[in-house]
Amino acid sequence: MNNTSQDTRERIGVRNSHNIISIIFLSLVALLALSFSVMLLIKNASLKREEEAVRSELEALNEEGYYTLTEADKLIENAKEETRVETTNSIKEIIQEKLEAGEGTTSTIRSLFPDQMVVASSGRYYFFPILDSIAHHGFTEEDFEVGEDGFLEYVGEDGSVNVKKGVDVSRFQGKIDWDKVADAGIDFAFIRVGLRGTTEGKILVDDCFEDNIKGATASGIDVGVYFYSQAVNEEEALDEVQLVLDMIEPYEVKYPVVIDVESADSESARTNELTSDQYEAVVHTFCDTVRSAGYKPMIYGNVKSYTLLMDAQDVDDYDIWIAYYGTPLYYPYHFDVWQFTSSGKVAGIDGNVDLDICITDY
Secondary structure: OOHHHHHHHHHHHHHHHHHHHHHHHHHHHHHHHHHHHHHHHHHHHHHHHHHHHHHHHHHHHHHOOOOHHHHHHEEEEEEEEEEHHHHHHHHHHHHHHHHHHOOOOOHHHHHHHEEEHHHHOEEEEEEEOOOOOEEOOOOOOOOOOOOOOEEEEEEOOOOOOOOOOEEEEOOOOOOOOOOHHHOOOOEEEEEEEEEEOOOOOOEEEOOHHHHHHHHHHOOOOEEEEEEEEEOOOOHHHHHHHHHHHHHHHHOOOOOOOEEEEOOOOOOOOOOOOHHHHHHHHHHHHHHHHHHHHHEEEEEEEEOOHHHOOOOHHOOOOEEEEEOOOOOOOOOEEEOOOOEEEEEEEOOOOOOEEEEEEEOOOO
């Protein structure tokens, strides 16, 4: 009897223990389920807040004028087209205004390309980038103006610029009264020694060379000389420069000895087919020979000479005489003498004469 009761109590105790464990387990499961539910609720609330924030940001972007990529690309294309049309119309207006004001076609085109030199030749336009590797003269459009005597005057602020007045002459000026020229305030004169024929290539001495160089020096005018070249190779360049050196040997020549490099107007000119390398070979031969003889070499030419005929960069070692009529000077690089008109008037010279200014002391 006692043993039976003992077994019964043990079985009841075991069941009670199992029940307690089950209750604890179920409680833990319930607690985990509750915790998971709370976490889901929190996560859901967080997602809703993020969604609301994104939605709010998108609404703000839309209100502030932001667009989708497709819309933005479309707006950019429209803006490009509007800019192109506006630019085209602006350029057309500039061209129309300049032509109506009487400016020539070349001048008008040049104004549209300020970073390039534009050269017209044989019905075509050529464009040359303005290089920083060559020294620029640095003058502005306002630095020079024509005075009452018809000469260019420097009115800029650089006190170191000393402008001298000059003429260049040949047999076309005929008999010159050099005393009157000196009294007119002329400081220097370039006198033509001679020329080579454009077609046959014969070298000729200028008929008035001796009279002009004697008369100018006797009147106290400093002189330089020039030769109109049509040499097609170095040998001919040597012939030309040797003639010049022989002709000037008896005289005091303070200003440079110049080779005149221009394209001939004749369709049959012997230099028409020369390349820039050939032109430059002629120039180097002439100028280096002048330098070796103890004179200052110089090149005379216009904008075409220093672009189409020669590369300005390749002749940058020599003094430059630029021919350009009118102001401002359409030549960006350094120069020493500027021939600014071919229709000048000077006492002592009948008819028109080329006028020059010199900014270099010789």
